[in-house]
Amino acid sequence: MLAGRWAGDDERERWLQALRDALPEARWIVAPADAVARDEIEVAVVANPAPGALAALPRLKLVQSLWAGVDRLLADATLPPDVPLARMVDPGLTEAMVQTAQWAVLSLHRRFFDYAAQQAQAQWLPLPQRRADEVAVLLLGFGALGRAVAERLMAMGYRVSAWRRGGADRDEVQDAPLTLHDGADALPAALAQADIVIDLLPLTAQTRGLLDARFFAAMRRGAALVNLARGAHVDDAALLAALDAGQLGRAVLDVFATEPLPADHRYWRHPRVTVLPHIAALSDPRSAAQVVAGNVRALWRGKPVAHLVERDRGY
Amino acid sequence: MLAGRWAGDDERERWLQALRDALPEARWIVAPADAVARDEIEVAVVANPAPGALAALPRLKLVQSLWAGVDRLLADATLPPDVPLARMVDPGLTEAMVQTAQWAVLSLHRRFFDYAAQQAQAQWLPLPQRRADEVAVLLLGFGALGRAVAERLMAMGYRVSAWRRGGADRDEVQDAPLTLHDGADALPAALAQADIVIDLLPLTAQTRGLLDARFFAAMRRGAALVNLARGAHVDDAALLAALDAGQLGRAVLDVFATEPLPADHRYWRHPRVTVLPHIAALSDPRSAAQVVAGNVRALWRGKPVAHLVERDRGY
Numbered sequence: 127m128l129a130g131r132w133a134g135d136d137e138r139e140r141w142l143q144a145l146r147d148a149l150p151e152a153r154w155i156v157a158p159a160d161a162v163a164r165d166e167i168e169v170a171v172v173a174n175p176a177p178g179a180l181a182a183l184p185r186l187k188l189v190q191s192l193w194a195g196v197d198r199l200l201a202d203a204t205l206p207p208d209v210p211l212a213r214m215v216d217p218g219l220t221e222a223m224v225q226t227a228q229w230a231v232l233s234l235h236r237r238f239f240d241y242a243a244q245q246a247q248a249q250w251l252p253l254p255q256r257r258a259d260e261v262a263v264l265l266l267g268f269g270a271l272g273r274a275v276a277e278r279l280m281a282m283g284y285r286v287s288a289w290r291r292g293g294a295d296r297d298e299v300q301d302a303p304l305t306l307h308d309g310a311d312a313l314p315a316a317l318a319q320a321d322i323v324i325d326l327l328p329l330t331a332q333t334r335g336l337l338d339a340r341f342f343a344a345m346r347r348g349a350a351l352v353n354l355a356r357g358a359h360v361d362d363a364a365l366l367a368a369l370d371a372g373q374l375g376r377a378v379l380d381v382f383a384t385e386p387l388p389a390d391h392r393y394w395r396h397p398r399v400t401v402l403p404h405i406a407a408l409s410d411p412r413s414a415a416q417v418v419a420g421n422v423r424a425l426w427r428g429k430p431v432a433h434l435v436e437r438d439r440g441y
Numbered sequence: 442m443l444a445g446r447w448a449g450d451d452e453r454e455r456w457l458q459a460l461r462d463a464l465p466e467a468r469w470i471v472a473p474a475d476a477v478a479r480d481e482i483e484v485a486v487v488a489n490p491a492p493g494a495l496a497a498l499p500r501l502k503l504v505q506s507l508w509a510g511v512d513r514l515l516a517d518a519t520l521p522p523d524v525p526l527a528r529m530v531d532p533g534l535t536e537a538m539v540q541t542a543q544w545a546v547l548s549l550h551r552r553f554f555d556y557a558a559q560q561a562q563a564q565w566l567p568l569p570q571r572r573a574d575e576v577a578v579l580l581l582g583f584g585a586l587g588r589a590v591a592e593r594l595m596a597m598g599y600r601v602s603a604w605r606r607g608g609a610d611r612d613e614v615q616d617a618p619l620t621l622h623d624g625a626d627a628l629p630a631a632l633a634q635a636d637i638v639i640d641l642l643p644l645t646a647q648t649r650g651l652l653d654a655r656f657f658a659a660m661r662r663g664a665a666l667v668n669l670a671r672g673a674h675v676d677d678a679a680l681l682a683a684l685d686a687g688q689l690g691r692a693v694l695d696v697f698a699t700e701p702l703p704a705d706h707r708y709w710r711h712p713r714v715t716v717l718p719h720i721a722a723l724s725d726p727r728s729a730a731q732v733v734a735g736n737v738r739a740l741w742r743g744k745p746v747a748h749l750v751e752r753d754r755g756y
Contacts, residue, residue: 226551401560
C-alpha cells in the first residue's frame with residue numbers, strides 16, 4: 127500500500143509508477159484501501175500519511191517511509207507498535223542534501239548572500255576572499271547524511287568537524303578523518319570553533335529545542351546557522367534575538383516549526399535570514415523506489431531490512 | 442619590481458610581504474622606481490599596472506602577471522615587445538574560480554535564485570528537484586581554469602562538456618573524460634544542448650563580442666549564462682534582449698565592459714541578472730607568491746618559465 131500526502135496527483139502517480147517499475151512482483155494499492163484490501167496489505171510505503179492511515183492492517187509486516195525523517199510518523203499514536211519501521215536512506219535524497227549544504231557553505235564562505243544584498247543597492251564592493259581551509263564547518267549529526275556532507279565539504283578543502291548527541295558506537299566512525307565531538311558536554315566547545323554550523327539532526331525528545339539562546343551564545347560571534355533538519359530544533363525567538371544582536375551573522379533555514387512558514391513571520395523579511403520552502407532534499411522516486419524494492423525483497427526472503435528505526439531512540 | 446593598482450595600501454603590502462617571504466633572495470622595489478633602480482630591474486611583477494609602467498627598464502627579462510587575464514597588459518603599447526610575459530596560474534585563484542562555478546551551477550540547478558525571489562514575496566512554493574545528471578553544463582574555454590572547473594562539476598555528477606575556439610593540441614586533452622567541441626563551427630550545436638553555459642575564455646580579438654545575439658539565439662530556451670571571464674565578450678544589449686524575451690532564464694555576471702558597473706546600468710535591477718563585483722576568483726598572495734618565486738628562480742637558472750603568454754594568440 128502506498129499512503130501519503132502529495133503535492134498533487136502527478137507526484138503520487140510518479141511514486142506509484144517508480145514503485146511498480148522497481149518491484150513489479152508486488153501488487154500496489156493506493157490508500158485509502160477498502161476493507162478487503164486492508165486484510166491483505168503486508169507493506170505500507172508512506173510519505174507523511176494522514177494520522178490513523180496505518181491502523182487496522184492485520185497482516186502488516188513493514189512500514190517503509192519514503193522520507194528520511196520519521197518524527198511525524200512516530201507521533202501518530204495509531205502506528206502499530208510492533209511492526210518494523212524503516213527510514214529512507216535514498217542516494218538521491220543524500221545527494222540533494224549534499225548539494226544544498228555545499229551551496230549554503232559556498233554562499234556563506236564566498237559572501238554571495240552579501241553580494242545579493244549589495245546588488246539590491248547597486249553597490250559595487252569586493253569583499254576579502256578567504257580560502258576554504260580558513261572556514262570551519264561544524265555538522266550537527268553524523269549519520270548517513272552527515273557523513274556524506276562531511277566527505278564532500280572536506281574534499282572542497284573546508285575544515286570540518288561533527289557533533290553527535292552520543293549513543294552511536296565509536297567503532298562506526300573510527301575511520302572518519304575529521305574531529306568528532308560527542309555528547310552534550312562537548313557541544314559548547316564544538317560551537318565555539320565553527321564559522322558555519324549545519325543542523326542535520328533527527329527530531330527526537332533530546333533534540334527538540336536544542337538550538338536555544340544558550341546554543342546561539344556558545345557560537346562564534348558572526349557565525350552562521352544552516353538548518354536542514356527540523357524547525358522544532360529551534361527556539362525561533364532566541365534565533366531572531368541572536369541575529370538582531372549580531373551574535374549570528376546569518377541563518378539559512380529550510381525547515382520551520384510551522385510549514386508553510388506563515389506569511390507574516392519575521393523570517394521572511396529579515397535581512398540576514400534565507401528562507402527555503404523545505405526543499406533541501408527530496409527523495410527521488412527513481413532511486414528511492416529501488417531502496418523500497420530492496421527492503422521488501424529482504425522482508426520476503428527473511429533477510430535483514432535496512433535502516434530500521436529504533437523507536438525508543440526516535441530515529 | 443612590483444607594479445600595480447591595488448584596492449589599498451594594505452593589499453599592496455600583503456603582496457609585497459608574500460613575495461619577500463617566498464623569494465627572500467630578491468630585492469623588491471615598489472613602482473614607481475627611480476632612474477637608478479630602473480636600470481637594475483630584471484623582473485616586473487604586475488597587477489593591472491598603469492600604462493607605461495613597464496617602459497624604460499633596460500635589463501627587464503620577465504614580466505610576471507599576478508592575474509590570470511593579461512588582455513589589459515597586452516593592450517599597453519609601451520609593454521616591451523621582446524620580454525617574456527607570464528600569466529598567473531595560481532592554485533588559490535583556480536580554487537576560488539572552481540568555488541564560484543560550483544556555487545553558480547548549484548544555485549541554478551537547485552533554483553536558489555528563484556527561492557530568493559520567492560522569499561522577497563513571502564511565497565512558499567517548492568519547485569521540482571532535478572538530479573545533477575539531468576543538468577548539462579557547457580564550459581567556454583578549456584585551459585587551466587576550465588579543466589579544474591570541469592573536473593569538480595563532473596565529480597558532482599553534472600553532464601559537462603567544453604568548447605574551445607580551437608588551436609590547442611588535441612594531445613593536450615586526449616585524456617579528458619568529457620565531450621569537447623572545437624572551433625567556431627561547433628559552437629551552435631554545443632550551445633543547443635546546454636542548460637548552463639559558463640564563460641571562462643581569455644579576452645582576445647577572436648573572443649571580443651563573441652556572446653552576441655546569434656550566440657544567445659543558439660542557446661537552449663531558458664538556459665543560463667555564467668560569465669566569469671571578461672565583460673567585453675558580451676553584447677550587453679543582446680543579452681538584455683535575450684533575458685527580456687525569456688530566451689535566457691538567467692545571467693550570473695561577475696565581469697562587465699565597464700567596471701565598476703555604473704549604478705544606473707539595467708543589470709543591477711534586472712530580476713534575472715545576478716551581479717557580482719568581479720570577485721569570482723582573486724589570486725591568493727600566499728600561493729601566487731610561490732608561483733612567482735618558482736618562475737623567477739627558473740629564469741635565474743635558465744630553466745623554462747611557466748605559463749608564458751603567446752602574444753599573437755593573446756593569452
